[in-house]
Amino acid sequence: MPGTTLGKQKKPFGQWLRTRKVQQWLVIIAFMTIPLILLVTFSYVPFAKMFEFSLYKMKRYDSKNNKFIGLENYLDVFSRDDCFNSLKLAGYYIVASFIQLAMALYFATILCFKVRGGSLFKGLIFFPYLISGIAIGFIFKFFYTRGFVFDTVLSWIGLNPESLPYWLKDTRINNASLAATSVWRYMGQNMVLFLGAMMSVDPTLYEACAIDGANSWAKFRYIMLPSIKSVILLNMILSISGSLSAFEPPYVITGGTFGTSTYFVMMNSLAHEKGKIGLAAAMAVVLMGLIFIVTIAQQVIMKVADEDWREERRNKKLAKARKKAEKEARA
Amino acid sequence: MKVKKLTALVMAGAMMGTMAMSTMAFAEEAELPTLDTIVLGEDYTDLEATIKVLTHRTDIVDTVFAEYIASFNELYPGITVEYEAVTDYAEDIKIRLTTDDWGDICMIPTNLQKNELADEFISFGEKETLDTMYVMLNNFTYDGQVYGIPSTGNAQGVVYNKKVFEAAGITELPKTPDEFIAALQAIKDNTEAIPLYTNFAAGWTMGAWDAYVGGSATGDPDFMNYGLVHAENPFADNGEQTGPYAVYNVLYEAVAQGLIEDDPTTTDWEGCKGMINNGEIGCMVLGSWAVVQMQEAGPNAADIGYMPFPITVDGAQYAAAGPDYCYGINVNAETDNQIASLLYVKWLTEESGFSYDQGGLPICVGGEYPDVLSAFDGVTLVVDNPAKEGEEDLFGNINTDSEVGLNMDNTHVQMVLEEALQGGKTMEEIAAEWNEAWAEAQADYEVEVAPYEYQPMGAAAEDEAVEETSAAE
Structure with a gap:
């Protein structure tokens, strides 16, 4: 019995292996394995582990004294006034990131055209991005120290150094001081991304536009901006999720003191100083959820704001209505 | 040689199954000497090992500690001591301890929970016995065993x-x-x-x-x-x-x-x-x-x-x-390294004069107080x-x-x-x-x-x- 079925329906294994369909699958699997293994080991397994941590009351990673407490850590994240409230500080960084994007767009537009010393300026503006965040922290710690760099510069333009605020101590402005350092750091990177997108715009479009009598503003508004729309969206998503997870400036410059403790600084202090790893892991999971929501919301808003998309939708609706009308007419 | 044989036995035991392993592990623990039984300069003088010490004293690692190593090697020429100075010690050590092979001797982080001591460090001996030799052992004592000896x-x-x-x-x-x-x-x-x-x-x-x-x-x-x-x-x-x-x-x-x-x-x-x-x-x-x-x-x-x-x-x-910071010895290190570490810790505490030179309180019972105090x-x-x-x-x-x-x-x-x-x-x-x-x-x-x-x-x-x-x- 088994012999007959084998002989009739299946080819020998070697031959079967060499068929086109099997070969195709083999190639697909072979190419997928390595990236999948990497993705699972370095992204999904650690994340699953972190989610597991968030369900425990634990002081250290490998301790046997961890106690399972279910979702209590998540309740804590939302009920404690120092966890979720620290997200408010992200507001400073979000405002700063919009200023940063506007400045980057401005510089990119200028440098996109032939400017004397353009490469030099591009280099200078991009340069801060190459310095490590920790080093930038130390630079600005001295920059903001009373009577040091910033105060001296301001006194050159006639301000009385005695009447200047304490840049890091005064709780009304210290978060703005810190957010400014991240503008300084990331503006150049944003600019380079914009510049790259702008360079790929077909120059003949500008020429045609000029022949039609468009001025520089019109060129920017009707040719450049629509062409780099996707890069602007990308930069915005990166900046906002970056603002939510601001860490280096407050950690290095103020250590999270005087009301500058952002969500990440709080998380670090809970996990590594206060010995509440479970709670910190729960904070991380909540933050990830938030970043998801923000990103999706941004996509949706951009889509709704997009004229092409609205027109497409309008056309579709019209087509539907027409079909319906035709049907009814036929009936 | 004896030690090597024993480790071989332990390996064999591990293969036989968990029951066998646990008994052999006990045998291994019994083999380690305690700090009070070691006589410096007489025991283990032919021991050969290389031990790594993690320290927070970045300022004196190339000066004072280098001298210590030289004097220690006069007694124990076979033991090579390497220091690694860690700048942000209090933070870094917590992360490094989560691995098993961070080195041989470290300064035990102050916020380590007592019930976790035995997972990370070997015991220096019974608290009661060691109390007759050293002071201030309380911080890292658990179940009557001492896991940390103060540096100063x-x-x-x-x-x-x-x-x-x-x-x-x-x-x-x-x-x-x-x-x-x-x-x-x-x-x-x-x-x-x-x-x-x-x-x-x-x-x-x-x-x-x-x-x-x-x-x-x-x-x-x-x-x-x-x-x-x-x-x-x-x-x-x-x-x-x-x-x-x-x-x-x-x-x-x-x-x-x-x-x-x-x-x-x-x-x-x-x-x-x-x-x-x-x-x-x-x-x-x-x-x-x-x-x-x-x-x-x-x-x-x-x-x-x-x-x-x-x-x-x-x-x-x-x-x-x-x-101050206490010395702890890695429980996961090789037995030879653990013995060498015990020797070095004993020498540091009793012979080096570290706590007097640094203006600290003496660790040995009856030690001398420095002028600053x-x-x-x-x-x-x-x-x-x-x-x-x-x-x-x-x-x-x-x-x-x-x-x-x-x-x-x-x-x-x-x-x-x-x-x-x-x-x-x-x-x-x-x-x-x-x-x-x-x-x-x-x-x-x-x-x-x-x-x-x-x-x-x-x-x-x-x-x-x-x-x-x-x-x-």
């Missing part, structure tokens, strides 16, 4: 500049919080110096304030491990200018009355050493380990003094004393007693769960300064918050809570003495 001992006090105090017209060292604040005011009025430099920005330096809440503020050796755990509202103001409240209130008042540096957010730890040496700073609240560093930071070493924390309990002054004449040194049996984890658990974090993090001390500077919460409100969190954690662990009265050391003896004299009359 610190007395807790205040570093001050004698010249600045003189110039301010302070003839007698302040003994109470009020006298201390008055002295700071005198420094502000009469000199150019910053009365009290907080080192706020460095963060960890603020953690020093926690060291005074026990022995210095109460004179009670049981306060830290028993009193705090069982006391009702331990942080509340007791009205006598003693206890934890008095310690933090000194900081609060000094800040509120403007007796500290102009901008705490930009203080400079390395810079402050030279500043106090040159008389630009009146005093700083730091452990005795800081004295040598301040003396060496400039030409005026003789100006640097060290005084007890200005709190007087029932007419007497006390100073908390305790171990001379201002502590007549001050009773209080070494905290260990927690009662079965309560070893309680202080750590309550301290973590309540997030007060005494001797663990600096945020609560920094908060005192922030609130005082911004005119936010009062010290009473801060203390009430801590008490509330503390009480909640106490309830979680079902601790019996009662009002606690300090039992200062030697007070009973003094009472007896008074009785005796009155009897003589």
